[in-house]
Amino acid sequence: MILKALFEGIPAVLCQGSWDTDIASIAMCSKEVTNNSLFICIKGMEQDGHQYIQEAAERGAAACLVEEAFWKKSASMHGNLKQPEKKTSAYGKLKLPEQMTIVSVQNTREAAAWAAAAFYRYPSKELKVIGITGTKGKTSTTFMIRDILEAAGYKTGLLGTIDYEIGEEKKRAERTTPEAIDVQRYLRKMADSGCRFAVMEVSSQGLKLHRSDGILFDMGVFTNLGRDHIGPKEHKDMAEYAHYKSLLFQKCCFGIGNIDDPYYREIFKDASCQVCTYSCRQKADVQASDIMLVNRNGQLGTFFKVNGEEYAVSAPGEFSVYNAVAAITVCRHYGIDQEIIRKALKTISVPGRVEVIDNDRGYLLLIDYAHNAMSLKNILETMRRYHPRQLWVLFGCGGGRSAARRREMGRVAGKYADFTVITSDNPRYEEPERIMQTIEEGMKETKGQYQMMVDRKEAMRFMLAQGRPGDILILAGKGHEQYQEIKGDYLPFNERKIAQEILADLD
Numbered sequence: 001m002i003l004k005a006l007f008e009g010i011p012a013v014l015c016q017g018s019w020d021t022d023i024a025s026i027a028m029c030s031k032e033v034t035n036n037s038l039f040i041c042i043k044g045m046e047q048d049g050h051q052y053i054q055e056a057a058e059r060g061a062a063a064c065l066v067e068e069a070f071w072k073k074s075a076s077m078h079g080n081l082k083q084p085e086k087k088t089s090a091y092g093k094l095k096l097p098e099q100m101t102i103v104s105v106q107n108t109r110e111a112a113a114w115a116a117a118a119f120y121r122y123p124s125k126e127l128k129v130i131g132i133t134g135t136k137g138k139t140s141t142t143f144m145i146r147d148i149l150e151a152a153g154y155k156t157g158l159l160g161t162i163d164y165e166i167g168e169e170k171k172r173a174e175r176t177t178p179e180a181i182d183v184q185r186y187l188r189k190m191a192d193s194g195c196r197f198a199v200m201e202v203s204s205q206g207l208k209l210h211r212s213d214g215i216l217f218d219m220g221v222f223t224n225l226g227r228d229h230i231g232p233k234e235h236k237d238m239a240e241y242a243h244y245k246s247l248l249f250q251k252c253c254f255g256i257g258n259i260d261d262p263y264y265r266e267i268f269k270d271a272s273c274q275v276c277t278y279s280c281r282q283k284a285d286v287q288a289s290d291i292m293l294v295n296r297n298g299q300l301g302t303f304f305k306v307n308g309e310e311y312a313v314s315a316p317g318e319f320s321v322y323n324a325v326a327a328i329t330v331c332r333h334y335g336i337d338q339e340i341i342r343k344a345l346k347t348i349s350v351p352g353r354v355e356v357i358d359n360d361r362g363y364l365l366l367i368d369y370a371h372n373a374m375s376l377k378n379i380l381e382t383m384r385r386y387h388p389r390q391l392w393v394l395f396g397c398g399g400g401r402s403a404a405r406r407r408e409m410g411r412v413a414g415k416y417a418d419f420t421v422i423t424s425d426n427p428r429y430e431e432p433e434r435i436m437q438t439i440e441e442g443m444k445e446t447k448g449q450y451q452m453m454v455d456r457k458e459a460m461r462f463m464l465a466q467g468r469p470g471d472i473l474i475l476a477g478k479g480h481e482q483y484q485e486i487k488g489d490y491l492p493f494n495e496r497k498i499a500q501e502i503l504a505d506l507d
């Protein structure tokens, strides 16, 4: 494809070379550049992609996309501009390859998304793309919608925290919302392999970093907003977090929103789409009522009604009903038969979300991905309603993620569990003991009983050995993850398998 075709409608300036340059691929990372690539320079939080132009050229890049500010600085250094600007040391030694075509734009992340959409021939026009945003419930709701659509006979692609399902191909997810170039590539593959729908999680970080620009969303879903993702690398405060979430509803044709959430109005105030509300507590377009929890020999589920019609979902608690109602609303919009929806919801299972681990010890053992205060409170309150003899929870907090989570989760566990085992999650580049100390500070604000054990396997062994018949035990925070991330190493850690091994040992 020629370069010009990637920038139609984008205010881009040709700085050197030709608009007719032939482009064979697009890359945001110099390491992924191949012959005739367009290399897109991103000014990141850690590094500046503009520093890698030379490397990209050596790998065969035919063109590169730079930020306007960068071009002005470097051009002034090379005498190409009439009004030289101040030299900066950052690009002092950088010599731009003369044979390379260079285009500049104001924001390369944003332009990358649109250029990628053009490169992959706007795949979202050939699919119905459904985007789910919210602090909690994205993965669960996405799986529910996918399962219902598939049951109705529609081939459906999926992009989210657990995996990417692209036609016949399935791969482990690296991010909740992939980078723009990857998203467009995956959507193209989905369209080419006959998918009618694509269901994708749209994170606030994805919206902020323009990963989902260039997608024509048919439908957007807002699940809820809770305090999370605040920190130097994510959002500066809740207002910013809410702002980015709200952008989805300026990109989609039809929006579905949880009216019970305190942020509902904020999220939809500038919405340009048609809006439909859902609720479990008040009058709404789609309203759930008569919620009843069930436990049939460890098979947890919930019965409920939607606008008077009976449904059941194979997951516990009000929060599962919220997710199910969102999924029902989406699927009813597409005219899917109520019976198909009903049947599909009865057998939903999402890896690592309230996943039951069978055992002979007489307790209920669950793995759950709760890794912030909002989800931990939800799962503990929900499980309390099953009247356990004793409610146990084991968790840690990830390093390199919002530090506020730590104290908050400590406080929630202390308040809602009978006994907490504080341990390690994915410490990444932090010391797990330090993370645990902050969790403990939150715990100490309550009367909660707890034990600290840094080795997660040993901590699990401790809790699984202590549990008694009638108890409920929750292994929280790692859900579907298959590894523990420590100082850049991904060490195999399959909580499900480890729990089974410990249980076998204890027998």
Ligand SMILES: CC(=O)N[C@H]1[C@@H](OP(=O)(O)OP(=O)(O)OC[C@H]2O[C@@H](n3ccc(=O)[nH]c3=O)[C@H](O)[C@@H]2O)O[C@H](CO)[C@@H](O)[C@@H]1O[C@H](C)C(=O)N[C@@H](C)C(=O)N[C@H](CCC(=O)O)C(=O)O
Pocket: 028, 029, 030, 031, 041, 042, 043, 044, 045, 046, 047, 048, 049, 052, 174, 175, 176, 177, 178, 179, 203, 204, 205, 206, 233, 234
């Ligand atoms: C905090 C954050 O979102 N960081 C994202 C950001 O990183 P960054 O700004 O630090 O990038 P950088 O490392 O400085 O690199 C700048 C540029 O130089 C390029 N580069 C770098 C090195 C090199 O040799 N050559 C080269 O070209 C890089 O490819 C990049 O384009 O830009 C990178 C490239 O676009 C992303 O990969 C990276 O996501 C990281 C992996 C991440 O962990 N993000 C998390 C917070 C995230 O996005 N989470 C959300 C939500 C999760 C949830 O809802 O719970 C998600 O959607 O997953």
Ligand SMILES: Nc1ncnc2c1ncn2[C@@H]1O[C@H](COP(=O)(O)OP(=O)(O)OP(=O)(O)O)[C@@H](O)[C@H]1O
Pocket: 134, 135, 136, 137, 138, 139, 140, 141, 161, 176, 201, 223, 224, 319, 320, 322, 323, 352, 353, 354, 368, 369, 370, 371, 374, 375, 376, 378, 379
């Ligand atoms: N609607 C909901 N409201 C509150 N908590 C929820 C809801 N749905 C799920 N949870 C809790 O949050 C955990 C994560 O759920 P899920 O993966 O569906 O959310 P998510 O938005 O994809 O989360 P993340 O962004 O962290 O991947 C679940 O294991 C459960 O404990």
Ligand SMILES: N[C@H](CCC[C@H](N)C(=O)O)C(=O)O
Pocket: 161, 176, 371, 397, 398, 399, 401, 425, 426, 477, 478, 481
């Ligand atoms: N999407 C979440 C996942 C956190 C999971 C937890 N196990 C951790 O590693 O902190 C995040 O990136 O913040």
